Amino acid sequence: MSVSTAALDPSVCAPLPVLGRDVTVPLVTGGExxxxxxxxxxxxxxxxxxxxxxxxxxPYYGSVHRGAGYLSQLSTDLFENSRRTVAEFLGCRAExxxxxxxxxxxxxxxxxxxxxxxxxxxxxxxxxxxxxxPWRNARVTYLDAPRTPGQAVETLERALADRxxxxxxxVCVTGASNVTGELWPVRELAAAAHAHGARIVLDAAQLAxxxxxxxxxxxxxxxxxxxxxxxxxxxxxxxxxxxxWLRAAEPYLAGGGASRKVARRADGGVDVDWHTTAAxxxxxxxNVIGVHAIASACKALTEAGFxxxxxxxxxxxxxxxxxxxxxxxxxxxxLFGDDAPRVxxxxxxxxGWNSSHFAAALSAEYGIGVRDGLFCAHPLVRTLLGGxxxxxxxxxxxxxxxxxxxxxxxxxxxGRGRSLNAIRVSFGAGTPDEHxxxxxxxxxxxxxxxxxxxxxxxxxxxxxxxxxAARV
Numbered sequence: 001m002s003v004s005t006a007a008l009d010p011s012v013c014a015p016l017p018v019l020g021r022d023v024t025v026p027l028v029t030g031g032e033x034x035x036x037x038x039x040x041x042x043x044x045x046x047x048x049x050x051x052x053x054x055x056x057x058x059p060y061y062g063s064v065h066r067g068a069g070y071l072s073q074l075s076t077d078l079f080e081n082s083r084r085t086v087a088e089f090l091g092c093r094a095e096x097x098x099x100x101x102x103x104x105x106x107x108x109x110x111x112x113x114x115x116x117x118x119x120x121x122x123x124x125x126x127x128x129x130x131x132x133x134p135w136r137n138a139r140v141t142y143l144d145a146p147r148t149p150g151q152a153v154e155t156l157e158r159a160l161a162d163r164x165x166x167x168x169x170x171v172c173v174t175g176a177s178n179v180t181g182e183l184w185p186v187r188e189l190a191a192a193a194h195a196h197g198a199r200i201v202l203d204a205a206q207l208a209x210x211x212x213x214x215x216x217x218x219x220x221x222x223x224x225x226x227x228x229x230x231x232x233x234x235x236x237x238x239x240x241x242x243x244x245w246l247r248a249a250e251p252y253l254a255g256g257g258a259s260r261k262v263a264r265r266a267d268g269g270v271d272v273d274w275h276t277t278a279a280x281x282x283x284x285x286x287n288v289i290g291v292h293a294i295a296s297a298c299k300a301l302t303e304a305g306f307x308x309x310x311x312x313x314x315x316x317x318x319x320x321x322x323x324x325x326x327x328x329x330x331x332x333x334x335l336f337g338d339d340a341p342r343v344x345x346x347x348x349x350x351x352g353w354n355s356s357h358f359a360a361a362l363s364a365e366y367g368i369g370v371r372d373g374l375f376c377a378h379p380l381v382r383t384l385l386g387g388x389x390x391x392x393x394x395x396x397x398x399x400x401x402x403x404x405x406x407x408x409x410x411x412x413x414x415g416r417g418r419s420l421n422a423i424r425v426s427f428g429a430g431t432p433d434e435h436x437x438x439x440x441x442x443x444x445x446x447x448x449x450x451x452x453x454x455x456x457x458x459x460x461x462x463x464x465x466x467x468x469a470a471r472v
Contacts, residue, residue, distance in 0.1 A: 013308050013309075013311065013312040015312075015429065015430050015431055015432050016047055016048075016049075016231075016300070016304060016309075016429045016430050017047065017048040017049070017430070018044075018045040018046065018047055018048060018231065018429075018430030019045050019046045019047075019048060019051055020035065020037060020045050021034075021045075021430065021432075022034065023035045024367075025367045027364065027365060027366070027367060028364040028365060028452075028453050028464045029364075029365055029452050029453065032367075033366070033367035034367065035367050035369065036366070036367055036368040036369065036434075036435035036438055036439065037369050037430075037431075037435070038368055038369055038370050038425045038426060038427055038431070038435060038439055039369050039370055039371050039424075039426060040209070040229070040344065040345075040426040040427050040428045040431070041178050041181075041206060041229070041345045041371065041375075041424060041426035042371055042426070043228045043229065043234070044209055044228070044229055044230070044231050044428055044430070045231070045430055046231055046232060046233050046293070047231040047232075047296075047297060047300050047429075047430070049296065049300045050231060050232050050233075050293050050296040050297050050300060051233075053292065053293070053296040054233070054289055054292060054293050054296070057078065057289070057292055058289070060074055060075065061075065061288065061289070062074065062075040063075065063285065064076045064079045064285075064286060064288055065079075065257065065279075075288055078288065078292055079286065079288050079291055079292075081295070082291045082292055082294065082295035083098045083100070083278070083291075085295040085298050085299060086098050086238055086240065086294060086295060086298055087240065088298075089213075089298035089299075089301075089302060090213055090214065090215050090223055090238075090240050091213070091214030091215050091216045091217060092215050092216070092240055092241075093215065093216050095242075095243060096215065096240060096241050096242060096243065097240065097241070097242075097243040097246060097277070097278045098238060098239075098240045098278060099238070099239045099240070099246065099278045099281050099282060100236065100237070100238060100278070100282060100286060100287070100290075100291050100294075101224075101236075101237040101238065101239055101281075102235060102236065102237055102287070103130075103226045103227075103228070103235075103236075103237040104128075104130050104131075104203060104204075104205040104224045104225055104226040104229075104237055105130040105134075105226075105237075106237055107224035107225075107237050107238060107239035108130055108131050108134045108172070108201070108203065108224050108239075109134040110239055110252045110281055111134075111170075111201055111222060111224070111239060111245075111246075112134035112135050112136075112137070112138065113137075113249060113250075113252055114245045114246050114248075114249035114252070114281075115135075115137070115138050115168070115170065115245070115249075116168045116245060116248070117168075118139070118165075118167050118168065119138050119139070119167070119168040119169065119170055120138065120139045120140075120141065120163055120167065120168070120169045120170075121135040121138045121139070121140045121141070121169070121170050121171075121172060122140075122141045122143060122156065122159055122160065122169065122170070122171045122172070122198070123135065123140060123141075123142060123143065123171075123172045123173075124142070124143045124144075124145065124146070124152070124155075124173060124174075125142050125143065125144060125145050125379040125380060125383065126145045126146075126174070126177065126179075126335065126377070126379070126380040126383075127172065127173070127174055127203065127377065127380075128174065128178050128203065128205070128375075128376050128377050129376040129377065129378070130203065130205070130376070131172045131173075131174065131201075131203040131224075132377075132379075135172075138170075141159055141163070143155050143156065143159060145335060145379075145380060145383045146335065147335060147336070148336055148337075149184065149185040149188070149336060149340075150185075152184065152185060152189065153185060153188045153189060153192050156171060156189055156192050156193070157192045157195075157196070160192065160193065160196035160197075160198055161196060166197070168199075169193075169196070169197065169198035169199070170198060170199050170200070170201060171189065171193045171198050171199070171200040171201070172200075172201050172203065173186065173189055173200065173201075173202065173203065174202075174203045174205075174206065174207075175202050175203065175204045175206065175207030175208075175211075175213065176206040176207040176210065176211070176342070176343045176345065177206065177335070177342075177345065177377075177380070178205065178206045178345060178375055178376070178377060179333065179345070179347050179375050179377050179380050179381060179384070179422075179424065180333055180334050180335055180336075180342065180345065180346070180347060180384070181206070181317070181342035181343045181344060181345030181346055181347075181426075182334065182335055182336050182340045182341070182342045183207070183211070183340070183341045183342060183343070186202055186218050186220065187217075187218050187219065190218060190219045190220050190221075191219065194219070199221040199222075199242070199245075200220050200221050200222075201220065201221060201222040201223070201224065201241070202218065202220045202222065202223045202224070203224055203225075204223050204224060204225040205224070205225050205226050205229050206229065206343060206345060207225075207343070208223075208225040208229070208230055209229050209230045209231065209301075209428055209429070210309075210310070210313060210343035210344060210428060211306070211310060211343060212306045213225075215240065215241060220241070221241050221242045222239060222240065222241030222242065223238070223239075223240050223241060224237070224238065224239050224240075225237065225238055227290060227293060227294040227297065230294065230297045230298070230301075231297045231300070231301070231428075231429065231430070232290070232293035232294050232296070232297045233289075233290065233293055234290075235287055235290045236287050236290030236291055236293060236294050238294065246278075246280065246281060247276045247280065249281075251274055251280050251281055251283060252280075252281040252283070253281070253283040253284060254272075254283060255283035255284050256283060256284065257275075257279055257282055257283045257284060257285075257286070258274055258275055258279060258280050258281065258282065258283035259272050259273065259274055259275070259283075260273045260274065260275050261273040301429070304429070309429050312429075313343065313344050313427070313428060313429070316344060316427055316431060316433075316436055317342060317343070317344055317346070319436055319440070320346055320425065320427075320436060320439070320440065321338075321346065323440035323443070323444075324346070324348060324440070324443065326444075327350075327443060327444055327447050329350050329351040329352065329447050330348050330349070330350055330351075330443065330447070331348060331349050331350075331351070332346060332347070332348045333347045333348060333349070333381075333384040333385070333422060334384075335384070344426055344427040344428050344431070345424065345426040346424070346425050346426070347375070347381075347384075347422045347423065347424040347425075348422065348423055348425075349385065349421075349422050349423065350423070350443075350446075350447060353446075353447075354421070354462070355372040355373070355421040355422050355423045356372050356373070356421060356457075356461065356462040357451075357455055357462045358372070358423055358446065359371070359372035359423050359462070360455055360461075360462035360463065360464070361446055361451045361452075361453070361455070362439070362442055362443075362446070364453060364455075364464045365442070365446075365451065365452050365453060366438060366439075366442040367438075368435070368438060368439055368442055370423055370424060370425050370426075370439075371423070371424040371426070372421055372422065372423050372424070373421050373422075374420070374421060374422075375422070375424055381420065381421075381422055382420050384422075385420045385422065387420045425439060453465070454467055
């Protein structure tokens with residue numbers, strides 16, 4: 001999978017308007033500043049276009065599929081048209097199904113519930129927990145973190161060739177890492193899976209907002225992603241792909257909408273005839289507004305031109321990486337090396353700083369929102385930081401011992417508070433240049449001059465202390 005580096009045309013590569021772009025937040029040092037949202041990998045701000053589309057539809061909200069009234073008919077058409085929009089956005093094949101869910105996590109748990117008997121699942125330790133953990137009722141083979149894309153393919157090929165007994169198998173892989181932002185060799189992994197009689201599901205939560213995803217071109221069997229990372233509000237997701245395993249499985253949820261016909265038997269039981277379409281796994285009243293929002297986001301990204309969006313994002317990626325490289329105390333985390341293509345997701349650590357403290361200072365003193373911790377990818381982050389992938393641990397700042405203060409830049413007592421956390425900065429189609437510039441300036445100032453304020457650990461999080469400034 002390649003990333004375009006075409007020359008930018010400023011007239012078509014301005015940031016897309018997003019909600020919250022003018023929100024101001026208070027600084028602990030006094031005054032206010034426009035909030036710099038640099039945590040897109042957790043939840044991207046909703047596009048203004050998406051919010052406007054939702055607001056325009058809201059007065060016409062109605063039940064779907066079974067209502068006879070005008071608003072129900074209109075909502076049903078909107079719901080099913082949204083399904084077609086998502087299918088087009090993903091390059092679905094004619095026989096593929098698009099199932100609406102709550103999130104990527106929900107989508108992959110749905111697929112896990114639909115696995116055929118004795119299915120073996122192959123998943124890299126580098127996965128987000130949404131794709132690492134759902135396979136509890138299957139035989140799971142966890143693959144070590146590869147250090148090159150080629151090694152990822154070779155590791156998978158060996159594991160698939162050695163599986164015993166030979167039977168149904170599923171490979172689960174991310175498209176872009178939620179920790180390093182690096183793109184994975186999805187097309188090559190799909191070819192390896194199919195060559196060994198296995199299927200493959202693509203976790204596109206971090207890929208779809210940053211890069212075109214085409215099911216047919218990548219030759220994957222399923223794709224899962226979340227609306228709240230694709231510039232839509234929370235609460236909606238997608239599982240799209242092959243219909244046969246989904247059609248053969250018991251409904252993910254039993255209830256209205258999933259059933260075509262229900263009848264009592266003479267013995268007092270109930271006979272149910274389940275749908276064979278996507279409705280089989282969409283029981284209950286669906287999130288019509290959330291589905292409409294996803295479709296709106298798909299349209300907005302397509303109309304903006306993914307080539308332009310990718311090109312601008314790559315410029316921002318280069319600026320962030322070059323800026324961080326000028327600070328010797330900063331180490332950027334990577335599996336595949338500096339030359340690996342990546343999306344706007346970059347994680348790093350700062351020598352002499354606890355990551356929670358550093359993130360707290362970015363927020364309190366500069367109005368910059370980033371993420372710190374293990375990013376729901378604990379084995380991967382521990383591997384990248386030189387720890388044991390099997391080591392238990394938690395996110396957040398180390399608690400101070402008796403008589404100690406936990407301050408930014410001040411290491412905890414010897415032998416305590418070892419931290420394997422990192423800091424993640426992430427951005428996308430709505431990120432202004434100023435947010436990137438402010439972030440890089442803040443990193444340099446914090447490393448060179450220290451924090452302006454004192455901080456304490458409270459419930460595992462680092463927060464500004466109520467006291468005097470640390471720097472004069």
